Amino acid sequence: MHILVIDGHHVEAEFRAKFGPAHDYSFFNTNYSDRAEQDRMVENMLAAADTVDVVFSGEGGQSYLLFAHLTIPVFVEASDESLIESLEYEGVALDALLFGYCGLPTLVNRPLLEVSVWNENNRQKLAETCAALGTDYRVVADRVGLVTPRVVCQIINEACFTLQEGTASMQDIDLGMRLGTNYPRGPFAWANAIGVERVYAVLEAMWHDTHDERYKVCPLLKRQALSGEPFNI
Incomplete structure (x- = not known):
């Protein structure tokens, strides 16, 4: 083809x-x-x-x-x-x-x-x-976020809240997700690979579509996306 x-x-x-x-x-x-x-x-x-x-x-x-x-x-x-x-x-x-x-x-x-x-x-x-x-x-249903982007971006968002609250470092969160869940990347490495701005766009669209608190964008993630810079892992 x-x-x-x-x-x-x-x-x-x-x-x-x-x-x-x-x-x-x-x-x-x-x-x-x-x-x-x-x-x-x-x-x-x-x-x-x-x-x-x-x-x-x-x-x-x-x-x-x-x-x-x-x-x-x-x-x-x-x-x-x-x-x-x-x-x-x-x-x-x-x-x-x-x-x-x-x-x-x-x-x-x-x-x-x-x-x-x-x-x-x-x-x-x-x-x-x-x-x-x-x-x-x-x-899958014709809804913003489809399935995989919705799940992956939500995981990244939760990781940002964890970092913002000072519970763990970026490196520890990534390592814990890779070793504990066998994910191919930690959430911050995954955000960088997808593009932080794209992750933010998906979450923002899901928030406006659902107003579900799960998709409310973490301020840390929003600042990073608006800066146009990847996470400094």
């Missing part, structure tokens, strides 16, 4: 590892510096569409809407905004082949592709697409 990835350069290695060398890949970055560059990028993406079998859109806005009218599956990164929220005012047809997916760094290259669906009638197409991509998948 020819996989087109929009604004996914930061997880390019994960995409290639996830789906393997049997597929062709095109990566486009829509972080335009001026209008002329934007027009050239749109032209290039549309030209590539003739040979594309599936589109994955990352975190760079709504360029995926260029492909929403085509009969190819389009997967939209939905960790901090559900499909229904992101498409509410865009006039996208109900039968469009749109799916949400978990595209945060460290969470792409996993055995399961975590997805939500725009239209329940498209589940068969989803199954066919995932089979062609060579990946297992699970459908």
Whole structure:
């Protein structure tokens, strides 16, 4: 298959590892510096569409809407905004082949592709697409945070509260989580790997969606995200 990835350069290695060398890949970055560059990028993406079998859109806005009218599956990164929220005012047809997916760094290259669906009638197409991509998948509710981002970001948030309260050091918390729960990373190392700003965005979106105290962002995490700096582990 020819996989087109929009604004996914930061997880390019994960995409290639996830789906393997049997597929062709095109990566486009829509972080335009001026209008002329934007027009050239749109032209290039549309030209590539003739040979594309599936589109994955990352975190760079709504360029995926260029492909929403085509009969190819389009997967939209939905960790901090559900499909229904992101498409509410865009006039996208109900039968469009749109799916949400978990595209945060460290969470792409996993055995399961975590997805939500725009239209329940498209589940068969989803199954066919995932089979062609060579990946297992699970459908989750179209809610902000999906499942894995919600869990991982909540763990990071709780770790920040623990650090803020002076209960343990950053290093001790990371070590304790790795040894005690067999997680691949401690919460602060994981926050750095995902991107602290992305963790903050997921938690903030979940808080506004649910007003559940579990997702209220720790002030320490908020300050770190707004500073644009990783945790100094």
